[in-house]
Amino acid sequence: MITTSQPDSGGHFGPYGGRFVPEVLMNPLEELEQAYYAARQDPSFQAELALLLKDYAGRPTPLYFAKRLSETLGGAKIYIKREDLLHTGAHKINNALGQILLARRMGKKRIIAETGAGQHGVATATVCALFGMECVIYMGEEDMRRQRLNVFRMRLLGAKVTGVTSGSRTLKDAISEAMRDWVTNVGDTHYLLGSALGSHPYPLMVRDFHSCMGIEARAQILEKEGRLPDQVIACVGGGSNAIGIFHAFVPDTAVKLIGVEAGGRSLAPGEHAARFAGGSPGVLQGCFSYVLQNSDGQISLTHSVSAGLDYAMIGPEHAFLADQGRAEYVPCSDADALEAAQTLARTEGLIPALESAHGVAEALRRAPAAKGEIFIVNLSGRGDKDIDIYRENLKELDEPESN
C-alpha cells in the first residue's frame, strides 16, 4: 500500500491531475506553481500564514470527543474535528488565507473565485476584505437561491457576486465562468480556486493549505487516546476538507480513510454526485479525474441536497487514493444526511453543514458494529447557512405548534 501521495512534476497523482487548459493559461499556471513552491520554502510566508490561521481564523480547532453520540450508537468512540468553529464557519478559510498571501506576493490586484455552497465564496470575500483586494465571486443562480444567506454575507463583505445562468446553474457552471474571467484578465487577477481540483498546482496547493486539519487531528488523537484512529471520515465534493484531513494519515496504513460522496435522491444518472458510483476518468475544467459523464463524453448533471457536494468531478488525488486502495469512497443519500444532521444536533448540540452531515451519516452507519474502534469525523462546516434547506426538508419542525 502507498505511504505517500505527491504529484509528479506535471502535477499528476498517478494518471490523474495534470493541466488541461487553453494555452493562454499554461504560462500563468507555471508562474503560479513557481510562486507557490517559492512561498512554500519561505519561512516568512509560512510564519505569516501560521499567525493568521491562529489569531484570525482560530486554529488549531479542537478534536472533540462526542461522548453522548458514541454512547447512543454503542460502538466506536467518535471524535469530531471542529472545523465548524473556524472563522466564517467552515474549513475553507485555511486555503483562502494561504492563497491570498500568495496572490499578494505575486502582485495580483484582483481576486476571483467560484462558490457552490457559498462557504468558499464567503472565505474568499473575507480574506479580500482583510487585504483590501477587489473580489468577484461566481455562483450558479440555483446555488444563489439555495444559499441566500451566504450571498448576502459575501456582499456585506464587499464582494461582487455574479450569478451564472448556464448549464445546471450550480458549482460546475460557476467554475467555468471563473475560468473564462481568468483567461481574460490573467495579468492582474488571481483565481482563488476553492477545492482540491482544477489544474496543477491547485490540487496540490489547496491540499497543502488544508493539511493542517490532519496534522492537528493526528497529534490530538495521539494525545487523547495514545493511539491512532481506526477510521477517518470526511465528506467529498471536490474533496478539499477530505484531502486536508486524510493527508497526514496516508502513511499510517492501518488507518482507514473514508470519503463520503453525495448519493443524492438515488444512484440513477443525474440524481446524485457520487463519482465512484457511475463515473469514469475524463477531463473537466482543467483536470483529469473521475467524472460523471455520458457515453458521448458530455458531463452529466448532478444533484445533491448539499450545494457544496453537487459537482461532477472528484479531485485527482482522491482518484489516485481510490485506485491505490488507500482510501475508500461511499455514497450517502440526501435523506440519510438530513437524518444524521438531526441526530448530531440532538445528541451533541452541533448543527452540521449539509456537506459535513454526509460524513456524519457514514460514521453513524459504521459505529454500531465497530466496538473498540476510534473514529475521527471531519465536521468541515457548521449548519447556519443551511437553515433554510433544513426548514424546507424538515417541515414538521417548522409548524407553529411543533415542539
Add this chain to the structure above:
Amino acid sequence: MNPSRISKLFARCRAENEPALIAYITAGDPSLERTVSLVEAMELGGADLIELGVPFSDPIADGPVIMRATERALANGASVAGVLEVARKIRERSEIPILLFSYLNPLLSYGFERLAKDAVAAGVDGILMTDASVEEAGKFVPVVRAAGLDTVFLAAPTSPLERLRQVAAYSSGFVYLVSRTGVTGVRDQVADTAAELVERMRTVTDLPLAVGFGIAQAADAAAVAKIADGVVVGSAFVRIIEGCNGSPELESKLASFTRELKAGAKAGRA
C-alpha cells in the same frame, strides 16, 4: 506521405499571395443536416478551411455566442459520431480542408485510436484540441499523425518563446495563434498583441500561421491578413446562425458575409 489538404491549401495560398479564410462552425447548430449546407454556403462565399466544432457541455474557452450554439447542438443530440457524419457528407461533394475543433473529453470518450481511423474515413484532415496543452496532448499526437491527420495547437500571447517552440513542434498543417487573452467572441478591435505573437512565432517555425479570436468584420480580416497566413472567424458566423433561427435565408446570409470577409482579407494583402 502525401501533403495533407491543409498543407496544400497553405502552399497554394503562399504561392498566390492569398490569405486563407478559416471559418468555424459549431456542428449541430441548428441541426447536423443543416451544418452540411451551411458549410457549403461558407465555401461558396470563399472560405478555404472549415473548423468543425464538436459541442461539449462545459466549454471553458468559449464566450456566450459559442456557448449558446453548443447548448443548442447538444439539445439536438450532437455527438462525436454525428459530427464525423457531417464531415463525411461535406467530403462527398467538396475537397475543402476540415479541421475538427474540440475539447478533449468527447474525443477521449470516443477513444483516440478509433477517432483517428473514423476521422480519416470521414474525410477529416486534422484535429485541434482547445483545452489540451502540448504536455497533456502530446501522447495523442503520434496516433493522430500516424493516421495521416494534422494536429494543430494553439499559441497564445502569454506563451513564452520556449512554449511557442513546443507548440510548433507538436503542430502540423498550421499553428493557430490566439490574438489576445480571453474567450472566443467578437471584439471591437483585433489586439496589437497578435502582431507581436506572429513575430515571435516566426522566429521558431516556418509553419503557416493563422490568427483567430475576436475577428468579426472585413477590416479585422484585412488587418490580420497583413501579418498572418490565415484569418480565423468563429463567433461572428455563429452569431449570424443564431440570429437567423434556422430561417431559409441563412445560407445566403452566411455566403455573403463570408464573401465580405474574404474580400477584406484580400484587401489586406493588396
